[in-house]
Amino acid sequence: MARLAGDEFTVILPAVGDAGVAGGIAEAILERIAAPYRLAGELVVVSASIGVATWPKDADNAEDLLVCADQAMFAAKEEGRNRWKVFTQALLQAERERLRITQDLRTALASGQFALHYQPIVNLRTGKVCKAEALIRWDHPVRGPIHPADFIAVAEESGLIIDIGRWVLTEALDQLARWQVLLGKGFQISVNKSPVEFCAPASGPESWSSMIERRNVPVGSLVIEITEGSLMEQNADVMDQLSRFQAAGIEIALDDFGTGYSSLSYLRRLDIDYIKIDQSFIRSLTRGPDDVALCHAIISMAHALRIRVIAEGIETESQRDILLAAGCDYGQGHFFCPPVEASAFEAYVSAVT
Template identity: 35%
Template sequence: MADHDLNHSFEKWCSQVDSSGFYLAVETDDQGHCLSVLASHSPALEGHLWTYLPLVAHDPVRAILSPPAPDIRHRTLHVAYHDSENRWLECCAHYFKSVTGESRCLLLIRQTTHETPSAADFQQERLRAIAYERIKFSLLELILKEQDALRILEKIVHDIERIHTEVYCAIVLTRNLGKLVQTVIASSLPQAMLQTLRQLQLDTGNGSLATSIATKQRVVVENVMTHPYWLNHREAARASGIQAGWSEPILSAEGEVLGAFAMYYRQPQTPSAFELSMIEQAAKLVSIVVDRHLSQESIQSLAYYEPVTGLPNRRKVYEHLHQLRKEATHGQWGMIYIDLDHFKWVNEAHGHTTGNQLLHQVAERLQKAAEPHFIACMGGDEFVVLLSGLASHADEAAEQMWHMQRQLQKVFQRPFKIGAQKLSITASMGLCSFNETDPGETDYVKAADIAMHKAKQAGRNQACLYEPGMQTEIATKVMLEADLREAIAQQQLRLYYQVQVDHTGRPFGAEVLLRWHHPQRGVISPLAFISVAENSGLIVEMGQWVLDQACAQIACWQQSLNTRELSLSVNISARQFRQADFVDMVKACIQRHQINPNALRLELTESLLLENVDDAVLIMEELSQLGIQFSLDDFGTGYSSLQYLKKLPLYQLKIDRSFVHDLVTDSHDRTIVRTIIAMAQSMYLNVIAEGVETQAQLELLSNNGCRRYQGFLFGKPMPIEAFSEWLQVRLT
């Protein structure tokens, strides 16, 4: 608490504390995690804020942990104990930034009795709470009996305004999942404000109500004339005599936004504990009404259409399938399941707004290509086309289905223009055909989905026809992914180290390798689980852990004279490399362990770099400036060429083990290896060969100019304990 104002506030608070009552001073983050205890009535507090804070204060305090706007430095509210002693808790939140720029809150809470609020205020709040409980029960009864949703919602507004005579209430219902205003229920709201709500753009920062809908969070604006959210609505507020505006989002049971409940005050106002509770419960009552009583047309628009693309959703697909089978027309039907390849990379590299715009354009193109057939969005980047009216003969129907697939594939041949940039993307597709004689319980969507995943495994931008045996294979991978998630949580992953030596046989470094020790299956090969981790996104979390452990090991080596010159190579996955915070994550890891960056070597694959060479160069150059070295892994297996190699700030090429394995017997492999070595030498790059297992391989590599090696001939991958012992012998 270096800030002078904070120290002054704390000292003033200390002078007002009655040590015989409850008091508490803590520093928290904006999520309510206690970082330090400055003063407490209980010496046993030890950071457990919510255990010792009276339950009645939990919700009000959580509501003031973060400022409602950047320019607000502190907030105060009073919470009534609701007992016979007229006790209150005065809760003061002072907002500041830590030295690292993170949001912090100095929370000062003390018990008061005879100070303001007065006993009359206390009694008034108690009476309001009792009145609201009665209203709530009567409304719940009305919800069960009344079929007119509008009448119930109007009564909610009327009854709350009757309790709070100085308040205007409004219920705003939305359509298109919170994108547009549909209905405003506010019987006493002045015309200027009512018109504003009817025309409201539901964007963050555009007033209390729009912000609560856009963020799905409560928004409290204590003074609309000074708060930036109300910049565009101050005239309407002034004309309506409104000074404060609070809003609570109305959410469905599934968490979808249905609208918002708003309270507008005639004076600048900080909510009391009762008022915070009341606005939250009122929003819940409205959500019950909306869920139970809205018109079928409105519910259908919410339930059956995907909001980003505007296409029918998964639920509608199954209804359409049911209808097709019910009609029982002769002939075949077909289904094409479409999944965009590496779409998550678009979101990670360009942001979700760009991703949504891309999905919208993809949907428009697919819709045109699929006409007149039914098309839907299954959520995210997945689409389904249902083909009806195909030929009755299976072979002819299959040809018609493949013809449609080729038409859909053409959609992705042209780039998509998003703003000033052009984005290219491909899609994998799964095909499935069926007719009226197939069993009714068959899940054709799942079958086409399985075929689509098979197409992805074949290298993406492919299409595959469903066959019954595929389900077992996919189920195995699903089970493996579930086990892998458990492995991460249970710390079943282990790091092994394989030595790298120079032409004299002396170790100069190692490569860190990931191994999975499954409690039932034993050691699982990386070949089996790395692809699953890559496709599921788990590779990012795993990669961060591996890099952190590698930096910790480098720090350990740098403490010893024998090992301080060793380097450590870490494999970086494509998914991890394309994370928007990859560079910052690597920098933070180096800083955390205080290592010499020259000892860290990141291994990248050719296919990773070739997908976007220019972006890769920018990332590599920024890290190279720190001293980090880059090695091109599996070199020779992709599109090796001087054209792209010249652009990359590389330190080393790694000859793939597939060329080393048959080096002695295969003249073609020998030619490739000689070419790689010559290419590296011409560009002044180091070269290392992996998978060296025999003396004959070593001699051929050495005779052709390769001076660095890795393989079983020098040492198998070992856990760090065994590797350290082995290394100690070799380096002494």
């Protein structure tokens, strides 16, 4: 056994050439590491992630074998940590794809490959389009459209999401100014801000707060959507940035509500303006009374805290009707309109007005 660096260690099993046997040993190591122990009078529990690679199946030299084990270890972390993972060629291909996406992302912003699409957010009671969510799209010059799910995580890992996020905010604010003239001063645009972006400096000319302040964004016209992951990183910087946004009249929405570690204390302490019920809840609405009751409970809880509710992923009239009857305030989804370019968004609003 040897320590590589920091919290990474290598275990060499010279008599084991079968990944299944090595996996059993990895499981035993995890169990031993996870056993509680006392440190300075406190009970401490730690966990580990283990990657397994075998010679000569995965690599024929020590350096490449370590690389393979490292990739398997990171795959174990991504699956939830406290587990082991065996290296496969699929992992190698995924790593190559990640590196390729990272490299292409570095030039995508400068060469104008990104665009924003907008998805209408509808007042369920009146049917009026009163908001839009700005969503990034990437049209690769060789590979064509790349789905956000295939590049957002890579952008976060590489830190490129910070510059991309600033570009998204700039474009969305430009569009907001135009639509407040065309669609009315009460129109809102919401922009997503990932947990990684909260690591960028909260002040300075390139900070979101400064960008918004320079634009003189009208109070209540911009919504910043954050994830529960941002709330879990409840450090002083995150709290300070959210406070700055709210002081500037920017509203805060908690995205994908119910899929993570939602806490009522977060909602109360941060004075969240909206929660967005995740589409996984919406898809199950027609399955039975229990799912409808859960949705009712979420909406009632939010309203009791003076939080407005947006339902994501509405795909059918039945889902819309159930949400309306439950008192949900707003909805978005393909039942109304998918994310579209600005001109198509305007055409949709015109058609339903």
